[in-house]
Amino acid sequence: MFRLQDILRPHILTLTPYSSARDEYTGKEGVFLDANENPYGSAGKSGPNEHTYNRYPDPYQWAIKERLAPLKGVRPSQIFLGNGSDEPIDLLVRATCTPGKDSILILPPTYGMYEVSASVNDVAIIKVPLKPDYQLDLPAVLEAIQPSTKLLFVCSPNNPTGNLIERETILTLLNAFRGLVIVDEAYIDFAETESMTALLDQYPNLVVLQTFSKAWGLAALRLGMCFASEELIQILNKIKPPYNISAPTQELALEALNHVGDKDKMVTEVLEQRTDLHQKLLASSLVRRIHHSDANFLLVQFDDPKAIFDYLIEHQVIVRDRSRVTRCEGCLRITVGTEAENEHLMDILKQYAETVTTTF
Incomplete structure (x- = not known):
């Protein structure tokens, strides 16, 4: 049976997160004298009718999540938004893997940032190559999993090969692996298949990554989506930087969501x-x-x-x-x-x- 607390680094459970000004007061109206912001506006944008950026943005991006949730068939509380998909990848490694002790498992050829994030955090990397047809070698993967393996990354559609990984194989992994199975769906909009997000409530160890960079045409914004259990999303929110998504990015993403x-x-x-x-x-x-x-x-x-x-x-x-x-x-x-x-x-x-x- 999967339990998130069994794979988290122990101190993460008791870590006290940074409390930002916008955590303590979430209202939109008032005289804001709490965050040491500049009260006069933004340099180059100080006119009375100009949109300024002198106030900190919503640290949890609730407006985007509330609009995004029905599109993805999830609850807003099951969404984490990051600086590209790279931020949740890094946070997942840091939340679960003790440096010099734990490991992740990847399936080359695949997206390179899984390995980079693990290496930066001094986390061992187990590699099980895809088969010549670019499908997952299930017996080899199951054999390679170690007690120290906390994360298993599956890119589907895979980069750089372009193909979907067979859904039944991923489901077998979800049932067999006691860590997190992270399915990276950066290219899912171009595939004729249903997203794995539909299975989030069925599999507490499933994490799905998507992005605004590809189908939405917003690569310059650096906005990634992570869908997971509410329990895991709370952990990611706990350890992320306070204001990880800028106000302009939030505004442009909201505008894009008006144009599905x-x-x-x-x-x-x-x-x-x-x-x-x-x-x-x-x-x-x-x-x-x-x-x-x-x-x-x-x-x-x-x-x-x-x-x-x-x-x-x-x-x-x-x-x-x-x-x-x-x-x-x-x-x-x-x-x-x-x-x-x-x-x-x-x-x-x-x-x-x-x-x-x-x-x-």
Whole structure:
């Protein structure tokens, strides 16, 4: 049976969190003389009709959570908002893993920040590579879990491979593992599947990460979503910085939530372009294989990825070279662009192919 208190670092349970001015008074009206703020406004924005940022923001972002909850089918108290998804990843490691003693388990090739956060916190990293089909090797994972393993990260759709991890396999892990199973769904809007958030009340050891950076088109805001049990969200709120999400970010996120239709339209267009780009790349003599994608990018295997990558960079077409990553040998990761951007990519690849043909 999973109990959160069994995997938390003992002192976290009794830690006294920082109490901010906005914790002690949550009202919106009044004469605010409690937080040592500048009462005259903001530099460059001191006019009577200008929006200023001299007051600290809501430390728990309740307005966003209340709007977001019905969209995600969760309760506001099951949501943590962070500075990108990287903040909750780091907080989860710090809340559960004792430095020099505990471990996390990751499934390479996968998102690199799981390993970075563990390394920064002096936490051991157990690696169980995905199978050649990029699915989770369940027997190997279960065998690799140690008594010290507190967190297991599953990226689905996976970055950089693009595919969903089989749902039944994740459910098996949730039932078998006595730590937290963290399912990173940064690309879930581009996949034809239901989010794991629907299972939060069924599995207290499930954590789901999402982001405003991809489908919502708000990467510059650095706003990540973490969905978990109310008990775990309380712990994350306890150890986070007091005002981790700025007022401008909160305002812009709220505005975006008024335009869900815009987000859906962009997702539809990305999916249409993903299909079109897949077909065009498949017809190229340079391409050996295109891996199935449930995300907004394609992992493409080329005969000479380094030369192609360099040629694209030379022509200011920027992709990611993943050819030295485990299980991604020979591959470049190509984000799906607009129709014009994708056509430009194909034109440059055609030029490269003609150059190679001429040379030989």
